[in-house]
Amino acid sequence: MSDDCTTTGPTDASGLNDDVALISSLLPAFGFSADQMETEANVAAWREAVATLFEVDELAADEPVPFRADLSSYAMGPVLIGLSRASGQRFRRTPETIARSGVDHIILQLYLKGGYDGVAGTRPIRVRAGDICLFDLAQTLETKATAFENVTLVVPRPMFGTHLLRVDDLHGLVLSGSSVIARLLAGHLTALVEFAPRMTLDECQSVVMQRAAQRFPAGCARSRPQGRIDRYTSP
Numbered sequence: 001m002s003d004d005c006t007t008t009g010p011t012d013a014s015g016l017n018d019d020v021a022l023i024s025s026l027l028p029a030f031g032f033s034a035d036q037m038e039t040e041a042n043v044a045a046w047r048e049a050v051a052t053l054f055e056v057d058e059l060a061a062d063e064p065v066p067f068r069a070d071l072s073s074y075a076m077g078p079v080l081i082g083l084s085r086a087s088g089q090r091f092r093r094t095p096e097t098i099a100r101s102g103v104d105h106i107i108l109q110l111y112l113k114g115g116y117d118g119v120a121g122t123r124p125i126r127v128r129a130g131d132i133c134l135f136d137l138a139q140t141l142e143t144k145a146t147a148f149e150n151v152t153l154v155v156p157r158p159m160f161g162t163h164l165l166r167v168d169d170l171h172g173l174v175l176s177g178s179s180v181i182a183r184l185l186a187g188h189l190t191a192l193v194e195f196a197p198r199m200t201l202d203e204c205q206s207v208v209m210q211r212a213a214q215r216f217p218a219g220c221a222r223s224r225p226q227g228r229i230d231r232y233t234s235p
Contacts, residue, residue, distance in 0.1 A: 025200045028075040031082075034068035043067055046086065052101045053137065053154075055094065060087035063147065074196040076204040080154040083193045086147070091116075093141040106170075107135040108153040110189045118143030120172025130177020132185055139171045151189045 030049075034042045043059060046069040050056060060067040065087075073082030115128040121139045135141060138157075175182040 025202070027196060027199050027201060027204060029073065029197070031070075031072040033070050039066045039068075042069055045069070046071070049073075050091075052103060053093070053107070054091040054141075055097055056089050056091055058088075058090040058144070060089070063087055072193075072197075074199075076192075076196070076199070077201075078156050078159065079204075080152075081189075081192050081196060082152050082154075083149070084152065085113075085149045086145075088114075088144075088146045088148075091118075091141065091143045091145065093135075093137065093139075095140060098138065098140070101137070103137055104157045105137045106155050106157055107137060108155070108185075108189075109133050109135075110151040110186050112149040112151065112190075114146045114148030114150075116143040116145035116148070123172045125172045125174060127174055128177070130182070130186070132175040132177070132182045132189075134170050134173045136171035151193050153189060153192075 032042070032045045032049075037045065046059075046067075047056060049071055067087045067089075069084070069086035071082060071084050073080060109127075110132050111127055111129050113129050115126070115131070117124075117126050118141065119125065120135060120141050120143075125133070125143065127133050127143075175185070177183070177186070
C-alpha cells in the first residue's frame with residue numbers, strides 16, 4: 001500500500017486529469033508586469049511586445065517616475081486582445097514599420113484611462129478616456145500618449161469579408177465615449193478581457209466570437225456618417 005497522499009482529478013480521453021486538460025485548452029496568453037521586472041527589462045519587454053505594430057520612443061519623457069508597462073494579451077484564434085497599462089510615450093507606424101512588419105490587420109482600441117493626440121495618415125486625431133479608436137495597420141500613424149490604460153483588439157483584415165467594403169477609410173476614426181455605440185462596444189471589449197483568462201479555445205472559436213470581431217468595426221462604419229461621433233477633422 002502506498003503512503004502517497006497526493007490526489008489527482010479524473011482523467012479524460014487524452015490521459016490528462018481534468019485540471020491539466022482545462023489549462024491546456026485555455027487561450028494562449030502572453031504578458032508581463034512592471035512590478036516583477038527592473039526598469040530596463042520592462043522597457044525591453046514593452047518594445048519587443050509592440051514592435052510588430054509600432055515604434056515607440058520618448059518613454060515617460062514628461063513624467064517624474066521611471067517608465068512602467070504592464071501587458072496581458074490573449075490569442076483568440078486569429079484575433080488578439082490585450083489589456084495594457086503604460087507610461088506616456090510616442091507611437092509611430094512609418095512606411096518602414098509597415099514594410100518590416102508585414103501585417104495586414106485592423107486595430108480597435110478602447111481607452112480606459114489617459115489618451116493621446118496625433119495624426120492617422122494625414123488626419124489629426126485626438127483620443128481621451130472612454131473613447132474608441134480604429135486604425136488600419138496598412139497606413140501610417142504618429143501619436144503622443146499620456147500615461148494610459150487601454151484594451152486593444154487586433155483583427156486580420158480578411159475576417160471582415162464583405163462586412164466593410166472600404167475598411168481603409170476608417171483609419172483614424174474616433175467614437176466619443178459619450179456615444180451609445182461606443183458604450184456598447186466598450187462593454188463588449190471589457191467583457192472579452194475579463195473572461196479571456198478563463199476562456200477555452202472552443203469557446204473563442206465559436207461563431208459568436210467570430211461575428212463579434214467582424215461587427216466591431218462594422219458598427220464603427222455605420223456610425224461614421226454621424227459627424228458628431230467622429231472626432232477627427234478632415235485636412
